[in-house]
Amino acid sequence: MNGTRATTDPTAGTPEPAAEPQESVRRRRAARPKAERRRLDSTALIYLVLVAVVATSAVLTGVEGRNFFSQGNVWAVLTAMSVLGLIAIGQTLVILVGSLDLSVPYVVSLATVIAAGGMKGLDSNIPAAVVNTLALCAVIGLVMGLLVSLLHVHGFIASLGIGLVVSGYLGTNYQGSHGAAAPDLRLLGRSGIAGWIPTAFIILLVCAVLVTLLLRYTRLGHHVYAIGGNQAVARMSGVRTALPVVAAHVLCSVLAGLAALLLLSRTGVGSPTIGSQGRYDLLSIAAVVLGGTLLAGGKGSVVGTIGGVAIFAVLDNVMGVMQVNPFLKDFVRGLVIVLAVAVYARRSVVRRPPRFGASRPVLPVPSSAGPSTKGERA
Amino acid sequence: MSATTPVSSSASSSASGAGRTLPLTEGSTVQRVLRAAVTPGGAVFILAAILFVAVVSANPSFGEPPQLIRFIGRTAPIAIAAMGQYYVIVSGEFDLSMGAVIATQVVIAGNYIGDDEGRVLPAIVLMLVIGALVGLVNGLGTTLLRVPSFIVTLGTMLALGGLVRFLTGGAATGNPVDTFREIGRGGIQDVPVVEVLPYPVIILVAIMVAGVWLMRSPFGRTIIATGDNPDAAALAGAHVWWVKTRAFMLSSLSATVAGILLVGYAGVHPSVGAGYEFQAITAVVLGGVVLGGGRGWLLSAAAGAFALELLFSFLNFQEVESTWRPTVQGVIIILAVAAAGRAWSLGRRPSRASPPAPPAAPAPSPTTARPGTETGEI
Numbered sequence: 001m002n003g004t005r006a007t008t009d010p011t012a013g014t015p016e017p018a019a020e021p022q023e024s025v026r027r028r029r030a031a032r033p034k035a036e037r038r039r040l041d042s043t044a045l046i047y048l049v050l051v052a053v054v055a056t057s058a059v060l061t062g063v064e065g066r067n068f069f070s071q072g073n074v075w076a077v078l079t080a081m082s083v084l085g086l087i088a089i090g091q092t093l094v095i096l097v098g099s100l101d102l103s104v105p106y107v108v109s110l111a112t113v114i115a116a117g118g119m120k121g122l123d124s125n126i127p128a129a130v131v132n133t134l135a136l137c138a139v140i141g142l143v144m145g146l147l148v149s150l151l152h153v154h155g156f157i158a159s160l161g162i163g164l165v166v167s168g169y170l171g172t173n174y175q176g177s178h179g180a181a182a183p184d185l186r187l188l189g190r191s192g193i194a195g196w197i198p199t200a201f202i203i204l205l206v207c208a209v210l211v212t213l214l215l216r217y218t219r220l221g222h223h224v225y226a227i228g229g230n231q232a233v234a235r236m237s238g239v240r241t242a243l244p245v246v247a248a249h250v251l252c253s254v255l256a257g258l259a260a261l262l263l264l265s266r267t268g269v270g271s272p273t274i275g276s277q278g279r280y281d282l283l284s285i286a287a288v289v290l291g292g293t294l295l296a297g298g299k300g301s302v303v304g305t306i307g308g309v310a311i312f313a314v315l316d317n318v319m320g321v322m323q324v325n326p327f328l329k330d331f332v333r334g335l336v337i338v339l340a341v342a343v344y345a346r347r348s349v350v351r352r353p354p355r356f357g358a359s360r361p362v363l364p365v366p367s368s369a370g371p372s373t374k375g376e377r378a
Numbered sequence: 379m380s381a382t383t384p385v386s387s388s389a390s391s392s393a394s395g396a397g398r399t400l401p402l403t404e405g406s407t408v409q410r411v412l413r414a415a416v417t418p419g420g421a422v423f424i425l426a427a428i429l430f431v432a433v434v435s436a437n438p439s440f441g442e443p444p445q446l447i448r449f450i451g452r453t454a455p456i457a458i459a460a461m462g463q464y465y466v467i468v469s470g471e472f473d474l475s476m477g478a479v480i481a482t483q484v485v486i487a488g489n490y491i492g493d494d495e496g497r498v499l500p501a502i503v504l505m506l507v508i509g510a511l512v513g514l515v516n517g518l519g520t521t522l523l524r525v526p527s528f529i530v531t532l533g534t535m536l537a538l539g540g541l542v543r544f545l546t547g548g549a550a551t552g553n554p555v556d557t558f559r560e561i562g563r564g565g566i567q568d569v570p571v572v573e574v575l576p577y578p579v580i581i582l583v584a585i586m587v588a589g590v591w592l593m594r595s596p597f598g599r600t601i602i603a604t605g606d607n608p609d610a611a612a613l614a615g616a617h618v619w620w621v622k623t624r625a626f627m628l629s630s631l632s633a634t635v636a637g638i639l640l641v642g643y644a645g646v647h648p649s650v651g652a653g654y655e656f657q658a659i660t661a662v663v664l665g666g667v668v669l670g671g672g673r674g675w676l677l678s679a680a681a682g683a684f685a686l687e688l689l690f691s692f693l694n695f696q697e698v699e700s701t702w703r704p705t706v707q708g709v710i711i712i713l714a715v716a717a718a719g720r721a722w723s724l725g726r727r728p729s730r731a732s733p734p735a736p737p738a739a740p741a742p743s744p745t746t747a748r749p750g751t752e753t754g755e756i
Binding site: 147151152153154156157158160161162163164165167168169171172282285286289295296325327328329330331332333334335337338341342 | 474523526528529530532533534535536537539543544547656659660663669699702704706707708709712715716
């Protein structure tokens with residue numbers, strides 16, 4: 001890890017041979033996969049798929065006699081992206097660190113009822129309600145993170161269990177919609193830039209940039225990748241494994257709470273079932289994997305996740321325009337998930353961000369079960 | 379860096395195995411039973427027994443044989459589903475498509491059979507074929523396309539569920555003849571002690587016996603080896619892809635059988651079987667089977683299902699509001715897994731008294747295994 005840290009600099013991706021001895025540059029070039037020029041980075045691939053999906057959607061929408069790139073439609077797609085996008089960013093963090101979060105739908109539902117109940121339709125209550133809601137989400141994430149990191153409960157089980165606990169609380173204490181969103185918050189849901197870009201989408205972008213910066217340029221972010229790659233190795237390399245796991249879970253829950261506030265700004269009332277209706281747990285995981293992040297952790301990026309979310313949003317949009325039966329939508333969605341992931345899951349392993357591979361010579365691994373232990377061989 | 383860990387973990391376990399027999403085959407039968415009882419796979423039987431005593435003390439009539447046998451009959455579908463899920467989990471994968479398979483089979487039964495008695499047998503054959511096909515798709519998607527099983531089965535879940543809801547319009551349709559429903563709710567009359575011996579109980583016992591035989595056969599041993607370390611299993615000559623594919627087929631076939639039984643109880647509705655996958659996973663995990671594969675017993679999974687149902691019965695008799703059920707379920711699975719993680723890692727280590735030094739690495743603790751296909755990696 002020391003070597004990695006020493007050579008980790010923001011410009012690791014761009015060629016900067018002047019400062020290095022010729023020898024190491026040659027070795028590094030030799031170590032790169034030969035097919036690099038022909039093979040695309042998985043993030044580039046996902047955006048190519050996105051472009052293809054958008055093009056197809058534009059044609060299909062045009063056949064229906066409507067314009068995919070009309071102001072209203074772009075607004076609708078971007079709005080649809082924002083909620084799932086925020087949740088998927090959090091999910092990316094959790095998956096990168098080698099865990100899972102199945103509790104997001106219940107956290108979202110809980111956050112909407114708590115926030116709406118706190119606001120009671122008054123602007124003056126906004127700050128307190130927002131802080132309360134996000135703090136509650138943070139506590140839920142903290143509990144989950146502690147369960148995963150200290151008690152060594154599998155993330156799948158810890159989050160499933162916490163989700164069940166929250167859903168029991170919701171089912172017992174809230175029947176039907178609850179509270180009301182403050183007018184200012186509802187205004188936020190309708191505001192945007194020039195009628196094209198909703199504020200919700202800007203919030204999503206800001207969060208995406210912040211999390212990307214966190215992952216690329218902070219120690220915590222690097223530890224997240226290290227732990228997700230191999231927890232035992234990270235631990236033996238001197239990384240304290242508890243903190244990044246807890247931080248990822250806390251951030252995931254807080255982002256889910258933020259997504260809930262965006263939902264609340266649109267619906268106006270808190271609903272104890274809104275999260276599970278949206279099936280945000282499975283869809284966010286699907287979006288993360290669609291975006292090229294390895295489900296086992298350690299490899300992937302937020303940028304790819306946003307691409308995955310965008311694909312879902314565009315698909316939903318075009319199916320809505322074409323008035324596809326809502327039940328058939330699920331069928332298409334399921335098909336797309338499997339096919340899309342199959343396309344690049346076959347490309348053995350999603351490539352790492354450059355700082356882990358590019359700036360140091362990669363020694364050939366002697367064992368036949370080398371870097372590709374990721375997939376079993378028949 | 380991921381390649382080193384499997385090697386070291388297998389090395390440490392072979393070192394501890396050299397010169398000594400496996401802990402579970404040492405000593406007399408009584409000793410072995412006692413030692414098995416303190417593993418998570420054995421503890422679930424004790425848990426079930428305690429819950430049974432608790433239920434009987436809350437409601438003495440529950441302990442009478444006729445009541446009891448009916449309870450077992452009611453629990454049979456979830457126990458069968460849990461045993462199906464066990465094969466997949468112990469091979470290191472997930473099957474989320476179970477609920478959708480059950481819904482599909484139920485709808486097929488309702489619409490294909492109708493009032494025609496002659497169609498009962500062809501329908502059962504058709505359902506089994508479809509079940510096997512779904513399992514085949516799941517298995518091949520996971521092994522040959524190398525898509526994480528979480529994503530493949532999520533895809534089949536969405537696709538099948540969407541298709542079924544689309545075809546039925548989301549409402550209850552069709553009703554199979556009573557002879558077919560008898561499989562689920564009928565039984566052999568005038569049996570001495572228990573009055574009625576329900577068919578589900580007979581089917582459950584038959585599947586249990588077959589399952590135990592299967593897990594003792596070379597196939598069963600290979601499944602566990604594959605789940606523990608797919609690379610090692612492949613190097614030892616196992617056809618990993620075919621073993622895992624068969625595990626998925628067994629899971630879908632179990633879901634099919636559960637669906638056939640559920641038609642008798644619940645009738646025909648596309649929402650039958652909703653949430654069964656998580657229920658089954660919960661039962662399997664409660665049975666001490668480790669997510670990530672390689673550890674756990676088949677009958678413990680069934681016992682986990684019984685423990686879960688007994689717990690719900692107990693809560694019913696205590697007149698706890700049914701809305702709190704998820705909360706209790708959540709707390710229980712977190713506690714069970716936290717305890718099980720400890721116990722398995724203790725059981726796997728060589729005893730302190732034995733001369734070879736304890737493994738230096740944090741021994742193959744089950745909790746560090748991650749979901750997805752990367753099962754052997756720790």
